Amino acid sequence: MNEKKQAGEYAAGFIKDGMTIGLGTGSTVYYALAKIGEFIEQGMTLKGVATSTATARIANSMHIPLIDLNDTEKIDLTIDGADEIDPKFNGIKGGGGALLREKLVANASDKIIWVAGHTKLVQKLGKFPLPVEVLSFGSNHTGRLLEKEHLHPILRKTKTGETFYTDSGNVIYDLHLDEIAEPGKLAERLKQFTGVVEHGLFLAHPNVVITGTGGSVVIRENKK
Ligand SMILES: O=C[C@H](O)[C@H](O)[C@H](O)COP(=O)(O)O
Numbered sequence: 001m002n003e004k005k006q007a008g009e010y011a012a013g014f015i016k017d018g019m020t021i022g023l024g025t026g027s028t029v030y031y032a033l034a035k036i037g038e039f040i041e042q043g044m045t046l047k048g049v050a051t052s053t054a055t056a057r058i059a060n061s062m063h064i065p066l067i068d069l070n071d072t073e074k075i076d077l078t079i080d081g082a083d084e085i086d087p088k089f090n091g092i093k094g095g096g097g098a099l100l101r102e103k104l105v106a107n108a109s110d111k112i113i114w115v116a117g118h119t120k121l122v123q124k125l126g127k128f129p130l131p132v133e134v135l136s137f138g139s140n141h142t143g144r145l146l147e148k149e150h151l152h153p154i155l156r157k158t159k160t161g162e163t164f165y166t167d168s169g170n171v172i173y174d175l176h177l178d179e180i181a182e183p184g185k186l187a188e189r190l191k192q193f194t195g196v197v198e199h200g201l202f203l204a205h206p207n208v209v210i211t212g213t214g215g216s217v218v219i220r221e222n223k224k
Pocket residue numbers: 024025026027028029080081082083093094095096097098099102
């Protein structure tokens with residue numbers, strides 16, 4: 001069984017009629033979106049807040065009504081993916097470049113569920129390069145500053161070799177760190193760079209992590 005499908009569909013089971021749902025980004029969330037589309041077809045009243053233009057496009061194709069984050073005071077539940085998750089519920093996100101909007105939506109959410117295949121669970125974060133969203137103005141300079149700090153930044157490119165731009169018009173430097181000893185300290189450090197708009201470290205963010213295993217789904221609750 002497809003682990004992503006398993007996790008994504010299971011998470012959709014937490015949705016109740018009338019909810020405003022934060023719609024994460026990525027290939028695992030896709031399966032939750034498909035379920036939400038089915039719920040709407042069956043008559044549920046739901047609204048979604050998309051974390052990326054890619055998700056908005058999928059949501060539109062599934063007839064999920066979307067609202068802007070500015071048009072709601074809060075989000076009842078957000079379902080999102082992750083690139084790595086440690087035992088303390090810290091994670092790396094932004095493999096798809098949606099980290100900034102994902103963090104804004106997460107911060108406005110009452111409850112956050114992360115969905116992933118079981119290979120995303122790690123003891124230490126950092127094997128997955130940490131995405132850092134950098135203001136396009138002066139981005140070469142910011143990249144050099146990250147380099148000087150031994151953070152091993154590599155400017156993200158598209159498959160065709162052009163500079164990758166986020167939905168907010170920023171660039172991404174992926175930090176090749178191998179292991180992040182202290183995620184909290186690194187998060188604070190990255191916020192000191194004027195050109196850094198946001199980083200992909202999400203510290204103890206999700207209330208629940210749902211992983212597909214091929215067999216049964218594993219549910220971990222973050223007792224914050
Ligand atoms: O920017 C992208 C997001 O943070 C995704 O949620 C993350 O990269 C996981 O994506 P996927 O479920 O496709 O592995």
